[in-house]
Amino acid sequence: MRVSLRQAFAYKLDFIFTLILGLLVSLVMIFVWYAVYANSGVSSIGGLSLNAMYVYFFMVNALSFITYNAAVAQTMQEDVQTGAVSTAMARPIGYNTNLFLNSLSVAIVGGLTVTLPMLLIAIVLSHTAVSPAALGLLLIEVLLSFAITTCIGYVIGTLSIYFVNIWGIINLTGFVYYFLGGSLAPLSLFPKWLANILMLLPSQLMMYTPAATLLGIIPMDEIIREIAVGAVWLAALVLFTLLWLRRISRRVVAVGG
């Protein structure tokens, strides 16, 4: 955790400016939707008021820092490329555990420095009433999403054993997550058939469902159903990841230098 904090703040001003720009990207979508609402002359689109739309884009941006774990695959790739995987595997703490703890600390740092302040700003400025139940559900959704993307990160990371450089695959995964997770627009605005499919995928837990939970724009039974969908995905992915890691660990031949 201390290492992650130090890495994040190594170039402090660069870090701060990057954060501010992250906020500005949310502002772009806010301007766009303001223009859309103004031109359409309606107070609500797809059940979302303009105010809710503002908050949605702020939340989506904030949540992406903690719900998507790319650190596992990135670290595995670096370890394979540099040969550090051999020394890392020889340490008393298991390699996979070490990877998980490392990525968890990255997420916690992201959560404390970006997500929490941005969520608070969004909630306070929009006067959104957030119930303790919504906060509890949000926490479950965030943890589920983090766990799911961690499992996928392990599987993607092991591909570096075959392909050495997997930046493209890591980014492809991120692209799919952002694309399907609700970063473009709330999933409820998608065509009904597409929204129904997307709600069955784990990506909905990354942005749309947590933001919608906080905003209170989807009913409780739907939230519970989406959490259940996520839990089923997680169980299947944990099983698959464990089997995959056991199989793949036999293929590790470390070189590097």
Next chain:
Amino acid sequence: MGLKREIKFFITCQRYNWLSFLAYRMQAFVWLSLNALFILYGILTVTIIYGVSSGISGWSYYQMLFLIGTTGITVNAVWYLCNPNGLVRQLRSGKLDSTFLRPYSRLNIMLSASGNVDNSTTAISSLIMMAYAASKIGVDAAGMLLYAALMAAGISAFVLFVMALSVLAYLLIRGANFVNGVLNFMSSSSKYPLSIFGFAGQLIFTLLLPIGIASYYPAEFVLGRLSLSSAALVFVLALLVGAASYVLFHKFMKGYVGGGG
């Protein structure tokens, strides 16, 4: 003669960049395919917006696609030529110091060393989408030629602006992650009509962060929203921004005293 040599050096470096990139074929294939798909972000966003509302005032669906395509070409041409964060990392570690001793201009050396070749597919997919939208709108060939000239001037100015900003970022804060962020921010903003950001926003994206002169105004011109005289002004503005950025780049580079350890 000097220009010919500079161009030859640039092309040789491009060849080297492509060969390095293709060294890992699988990841190269994934990168190129993925980058070609990035245009889908813009298409889907606009499709959703126009599916659930009457869209943005004065802009039809295909005009929006045309603007997104234009911005995609501009931004990815810039990314192809320079990656600010990568450039600053190279300056920080002193990787370019020995290359600076070669008899080529520093600007050329830095442009040749820092770009992302994989952004080429995003530029190509943006070009295809722009052409598709143009065919739907019914744009005349002469207009497209002037549009291309405006874009070329705008992109050149914009590349020089990004290079100057990257060196400034290196001198002031030793990092340029935020310059990449600025580029992403401009890329996100200029996919939409600058008029939605109000007069102040339009001014910022024209003079302070000059993405407008490289994508928005050329698109406006070809869509018949900008007169020929205004387009000429944009062209002159692009030349001025380019010249000022070029001077600033060299001024900032005087502050570079070698990196690494």
